[in-house]
Amino acid sequence: MAEAPEAAWQRDTSVLVIAAHPDDEAIGAGRLLADHVGPVRCVTLTAGERCHGDHADLDDVARKRLREWAEALSVLGVTRVETRRWPDGDLAGHEGEATEVVAALAAEADVVLAPWRHDPHPDHEAAGRVGAAAAQTAGVPLWGYLVWTPYWFPAAEITRRGATLRVYPTSERAGRLRTEAIARHRSQIEPQHPAVRPVVPPELVDRHECQMLVQEPDEQNA
Ligand SMILES: [Zn+2]
Structure with missing residues (x-):
């Protein structure tokens, strides 16, 4: 892995x-958000309301998840941006609208972070x-972060696909704050039923041993 982007x-x-x-x-x-010196704003494009399946009360799940999100962001010192949101599971059907909203926010930022476009x-x-389209419209650099990738495939797979993977050094304190922030997402880390695994298994959280960032070849502009 290469060194940190500076x-x-x-x-x-x-x-x-x-x-x-x-x-x-x-x-x-x-970790990166907790350590960052400077303003950080976060936008979520869905409320994640389908995480427990369609039989759940989707409005209730959305409310709960947005409450947990607000709590977790305050642990990380991040300002939340309230925007329109799109259906969980069908963001791909609304990319054009979402890009317009995000591009307007990106125009006021120096850098955009978004899930890696190949995160599974x-x-x-x-x-x-x-994120890529919005950053390009706004003329600001984009970095991808990983969510499910370390759970499903090894880091070597990222570079095999032509992307650059970097380790971004962070403090021990940032690691603790990340753990604390994730703990606020109770609906994700606690099993909803004794026989069911939590939506976010502990192995997923643990496989992020450090702060990784990814950049696609056509985004290497930072
Ligand atoms: Zn997700």
């Missing part, structure tokens, strides 16, 4: 972080494409 991360850099679901940024970028979840892939 140019885009000077003090007082304004960061916009995009999530597909309310816990993505804590899992995949929590359809909404994460869509959020990655939205």
